[in-house]
Amino acid sequence: MVFSTVRREKNLSGTLRVVPEALSYLMGVRQPVVVVAIVGLYRTGKSYLMNKLAGKQKGFSLGATIQSETKGIWMWCVPHPLKKDHTLVLLDTEGLGDVEKGDPVNDAWIFALAILLSSTLVYNSKGAIDNQAVENLQYVTELTDRIKVKSAASASAVEDGGDDGADAQFLQFFPSFVWAVRDFTLLLEINGTKVTEAQYLEHALTLKKGNDKKTVAYNLPRECIRNYFPERRCFVFETPAAPQKMAHLESMDENQLSPSFKAVTSKFCSYIYNESSVKKLKGGLPVTGRMLGHLAKTYVETIARGGVPCLENAVVAMAQIENQAAVQDGLLVYKKGMQEITFPVDMEEMSRQHGHWDSQAIEAFKNRSFKDEKGEYMKTLMEAIQEAYAAPLIENEKASEDLCRQLLSQLSEPIAKKLKNGFYAKPGGYELYSADCKILLDEYNRKPNKGVKTEEILKNFLKEKSVESAAVMLADKKLTEKEKKIHEEREKAALLAQQKKAEEEKRLQMEKILKDERESHEKAVEVIRKKMEDEVALQKKELEMTLECKLKEQRDLMQQGFKAKSDEMKRAINSLRAEVSQTQSSNAIVGILASMVLPGLLSQGCRSRCC
Structure with missing residues (x-):
């Protein structure tokens, strides 16, 4: 099903908004998503390529007139053809440069949203990658005005690296870039030498030497593409059919298309399926459909308010929503699991069930939570589980008490x-009475599965029956005063012994509860430690990839004779190296941080159980 995802409201002067139906659908996608967005001038055949990626002939509207069909951004979600348990999200964007619309500001925001939401950005153009085609991609030069990586509070870190430092920040979440050249009629040759599509693109992005205004203007979009999209690919498509048939491309049979066009289309789709990565947040965290929905909503609402989308703020807001939901997910798993217990059970079984569902709850929390860097949400979950544990403990005691009293x-x-x-x-x-009481006690003790109140209820029972026993003893004329005294002492000793058994039963129960809390705490700490280590590893990997991209760009600039520009990148490269080093050393403190994330949890639990 194709959804209008981001719509431009006619009655609100082109204000963008997220379409509720699309947002609702995304919120139901819990799988990681590979997001492919296509941008480009209107009427250049973008929708056709997206339909091919979806494996369908129809879906996104193609249209057969000079009017742009797609308004805003349309979405199509399909199971990923190659990646199991992944969803391929296709975003078809409103055509840029629509003469009827005449709104370059809207175009710039559509372009920025495509970058913010995608893991692969396809730029679709016609004819050739010449200077005009590059200039048509003018929106790339405005990205620093349309997107903020860091909030104002932490922006100084970017400023320290200068412009190249800002480029490095963008690199960590920008999509890979694919240039699709449609209706290509030239030879893939440069100076008479055959070249590949990739070489053709790189040649078109070669910088010119000089500092005059014209050269700077020429270089600017090329520098932006090179800096923001180090992972680049190009595909050139011949015209798929005769001009008179192009208006009916959507309904044409495959065998009516040019063999060359079909071959390139197949190669293009194969590349997207195999090479397009899962959408990731800054830090390398994979994005699910639900998370993509949060991001889309946050970005679009910010734009509608006249603000500039900030990746850091969006991630913080999403982390808060998702972590709160993760706490509820974990708590629900625990409560549902504990409701399956048939009471009464002994404390060993109770502890086993609690430990099992506690682990399941932590796992559910882990699967949904992210960037819980201080363990605050994990602590909230642990406290909620401790409170929830009290209910089945009370229910179990009540069931045991009822069973023992009835028995x-x-x-x-x-x-x-x-x-x-x-x-x-x-x-x-009295002797007959004592014999019957012994039979009663033997039968009671032989009865299994009485639960955690076995000894305490028996203690209360014996205490209640002591008056009855004394009356029978008093009425027995056969007993001497001395014998009565001896029997009284024996009954007191038996009652005291039973009281100690009840106290021991309660003590062992309390020890088990405290042990459960301690083990739950240890599990939580281990999960946080492992999750922090994984997130640090992802962050380190991402920084290393960014560093390698900047080093490659620096080498290319040196080879092309741009020594000054190469030298300018050194500060950003050194800053990235420092970040990588800092990330490596942070592994050493992960264990310390993890051991500190749940302070006071056990003591609070002890107080709650002992009071």
């Missing part, structure tokens, strides 16, 4: 009947 009531019925009938009101009656 003792049933077992004591024969004794109650004998008392009522005066069976024990005779010489030797």
Whole structure:
């Protein structure tokens, strides 16, 4: 299904807004997404290429007139053809330079949104990559005015690296770049020598030497493309069919298309499927459909308010939403799991169930959370699970208490009947009564699965029955005063022993609860530690890739004789090297940070259980 994702409102002077239906669909996509956006002048055949990527003949509207069909940004989500459990998100953008629209500001924002949302950006043009084609990509020179990487509070880090430092920041989240040249009729030759499509693109992006105004203007878009999109690819497509048939391209059969056009289209699709990476946040974190929806909403709302989208702010806002939801996901997993227990159970089984569902809750939290750098949300989840654990503990105690009371009531019925009938009101009656009580206790103790209140309920029962026992003893004329005294002492000792058993039962239960909390804490710390290590590793890998891109660009500039420009990049390169080094050393403190993220959790748990 094709969704209008970002729409330009006619009644609001072209204000952009996110379409609720598209946002709702994205929020349901929990898989990582590979996002391919296509931009370019209107009526250049962008929608056709996107339909081919979707594996369909129809989907995105092609149109057969000189009017632009696509308004805003349209989205089509399909299962990724090659990456299992991934979704391919295709974004078809409104044509740039539409004479009817005449709104270059809107064009610039559409271009910026395509970059912000995609992992691969396809620029579609016609004819050849000449100076006019490069100048038509003027929006790339405005990106620093349309996109902020860091918030105002942390912008000084970018300023320290100068303009090249800003370029390096953009590199860490900008998409790969594909230039699709349509209706190409020239020979792929430079100075009479055959070249590849990649060489053709690089030749078109070669800088000119000089500092005059004309040369600077010529170099500016090329420098921006080289700096922002170090990963570049080019495909040249011949005209797919005769001019008179082009208006019906959507309905044409494949065998009616030019063999060369079909071959390049197939190669283009194969490249996108194989080489387009998952959309990532700065720091290398993969983006799911749900996260992409958050980003789209944040960026578009910022633009609609007249602001400039800030990647750092968007990620912080999304992290807050997702981490709060991750806490709820984990808590729901725990509560649902614990509801499956049939009470009563002994404390060993209770602890086992709690440990299992606690682990499942942490796993659910881990799968959704990200950038919980201080462990605040993990701590919230742990505290919520501790509170939630109290309910099944109470329910288990109640079930055990009810079962034990019911069992003792049933077992004591024969004794109650004998008392009522005066069976024990005779010489030797106390001995008979004591024998029946022993049978009762033996049967009670033999009964399995009574739960965590076994000894305490028996203690209370014996205490209640002590008055009854004393009355039977008093009525037994056969007993001497000395014998009565001995029996009284024995009953007191038995009651005291039972009280100690009840206290031991409670102590062991408390120890188990505290052990559960300690193990839960240790699991949480380990998850945070591992997640921090993974995020640091991703960040390091991303920085190293950015550094390598800048080094390659520096080498290219040196080879082309631009020594001054090459030297200008040194500050940014040194800054990146320092970041890589700092990231490496941060591994040493990950363990320390992880051990500190849940302060006071155990002591709070102890107080809550002991009070």
